[in-house]
Amino acid sequence: xxxxxxxxxxxxxxxxxxxxxxxxxxxxxxxxxxxxxxxxxxxxxxxxxxxxxxxxxxxxxxxxxxxxxxxxxxxxxxxxxxxxxxxxxxxxxxxxxxxxxxxxxxxxxxxxxxxxxxxxxxxxxxxxxxxxxxxxxxxxxxxxxxxxxxxxxxxxxxxxxxxxxxxxxxxxxxxxxxxxxxxxxxxxxxxxxxxxxxxxxxxxxxxxxxxxxxxxxxxxxxxxxxxxxxxxxxxxxxxxxxxxxxxxxxxxxxxxxxxxxxxxxxxxxxxxxxxxxxxxxxxxxxxxxxxxxxxxxxxxxx
Numbered sequence: 646x647x648x649x650x651x652x653x654x655x656x657x658x659x660x661x662x663x664x665x666x667x668x669x670x671x672x673x674x675x676x677x678x679x680x681x682x683x684x685x686x687x688x689x690x691x692x693x694x695x696x697x698x699x700x701x702x703x704x705x706x707x708x709x710x711x712x713x714x715x716x717x718x719x720x721x722x723x724x725x726x727x728x729x730x731x732x733x734x735x736x737x738x739x740x741x742x743x744x745x746x747x748x749x750x751x752x753x754x755x756x757x758x759x760x761x762x763x764x765x766x767x768x769x770x771x772x773x774x775x776x777x778x779x780x781x782x783x784x785x786x787x788x789x790x791x792x793x794x795x796x797x798x799x800x801x802x803x804x805x806x807x808x809x810x811x812x813x814x815x816x817x818x819x820x821x822x823x824x825x826x827x828x829x830x831x832x833x834x835x836x837x838x839x840x841x842x843x844x845x846x847x848x849x850x851x852x853x854x855x856x857x858x859x860x861x862x863x864x865x866x867x868x869x870x871x872x873x874x875x876x877x878x879x880x881x882x883x884x885x886x887x888x889x890x891x892x893x894x895x896x897x898x899x900x901x902x903x904x905x906x907x908x909x910x911x912x913x914x915x916x917x918x919x920x921x922x923x924x925x926x927x928x929x930x931x932x933x934x935x936x937x938x939x940x941x942x943x944x945x946x947x
Contacts, residue, residue, distance in 0.1 A: 657687055667697040678706040681782045689791075693798025701939070702800060702839040704791070708824075709832010712785035714758055718766070719778040721746060726779060735779050736771055743767055758831075788828070788837060792821035799842040803938050806836040813931040840938050851933045851944075857902035858933060860895055860942045877941055884941055889917040890925045891932040895942075902945050 653660075671692050677685055692702055707715060722739040730738065747763050750756045766774065777783055792802045801817035808827055812820040828835075851858070862875035868885055873892045875884045886892050890912055897903060897911035909926065919925045936942045 657684060657691070660691065662691055662694045665691075665695050667700075668695050669697055669700045671696055671700070671702045673702065673704045675705060677704060678784045678786055679776055679780055679782055680784075685784070686794075689794050689798075693795060693800060696798075696800060696841040698799075698841050699940075700841045702795075702841075703806075704837050704839065706784075706786040706791075706835060706837070707833070708786045708788060708835045709828030710830070711758055711762070711832050712828075714755065715762055715777075716783055716785050718746065718759070718762060719783050722778045723781060732771075732775055732779075736775055739774070739779060740767070786835075788824040788835070789818070789821040791837070791839075792817055795839060800839050801842065803838040803840050804935055806838060807833075808835075813928075813935075815931075815934070838939065851930050851937065852905040854904065854906075855947055856944045857904045857947045858894075858908055858937075858942055858944055859898050859900065859902040860936075862895055862899060862941060864896070875941070880940070882939075882941070884936065884939075886932065888925065888928045888932055889915075889919070890929045893917045894929055894933070898942070902943075902947070904947055 673688065673692070677688055680688065696702060722742060725738050725742045726735040743763050743766065747760060750759050752759075766778070769777075788802060795801075796817065802812075802821045802824070803817075804812040804820065805824060805827075808824075812824050812827075814820045814823050824835075824837075860875075861877070861879070862884070863878055865874040865876045865883065868874050873886045875886060875895055876882070877884070886895065893912035893915045894908055898908050903911060909929070912929070917925075933942060937944060
């Protein structure tokens with residue numbers, strides 16, 4: 646990227662945030678959940694200041710029931726190490742503790758996921774194992790907590806990249822709670838999309854009269870599960886679409902703005918009817934709202 650890139654090596658707590666400028670994208674990967682509390686607070690504060698209106702935060706973290714089990718195991722590993730241990734000595738002690746922990750599992754409910762986690766941890770490279778298990782700052786996250794901390798900055802939770810069907814509610818707070826409910830069933834390593842409110846705010850109802858929708862997406866080959874894929878060529882982004890009605894709507898509004906009524910009518914010309922048209926339409930409205938927030942479809946006033 647040549648002179649488009651500037652690399653800073655600095656203490657986050659001492660950064661001059663105003664000197665950083667404004668950004669369309671903040672990518673926070675593999676950082677937040679292994680940072681101490683004061684650094685976590687500072688990270689969210691900096692994001693709230695540097696994310697441009699309409700900009701996107703992509704943030705990864707462990708969330709849910711399995712993450713809580715992971716935290717318990719990490720505390721068990723730290724209990725057999727000493728502050729004076731070198732990293733190599735600490736790793737040796739922690740890895741030697743894995744068979745003892747596995748042998749001690751008795752609970753029929755939590756036993757299987759505990760064993761699966763221990764099996765996975767045995768395969769971790771030393772740097773990953775040390776960073777997550779032994780640095781003393783591992784934090785399982787709740788998306789609703791992150792939304793509560795980012796919301797005052799105008800930054801709103803949009804969706805999970807890996808579980809979009811679980812986050813279809815109309816408000817950021819409701820979507821974050823839906824994400825938490827999804828995670829109570831297991832959870833995992835999440836990639837979350839947050840977005841800073843644009844100056845015009847967020848459209849509450851994509852079906853509102855006087856608004857036409859269009860897109861410049863290109864239909865691509867289906868994914869491995871046969872789901873439709875649309876590509877934003879300018880930004881090199883792929884969008885997997887599960888609803889046949891949404892697929893037809895995007896095809897109808899590609900390159901030509903149509904209001905909701907005409908776009909829906911055009912989409913329904915194809916053989917895309919499900920057992921419940923009202924449910925199909927509600928799903929389409931949610932999909933268009935998500936795609937608009939992610940910059941994949943464009944509203945214009947008619």
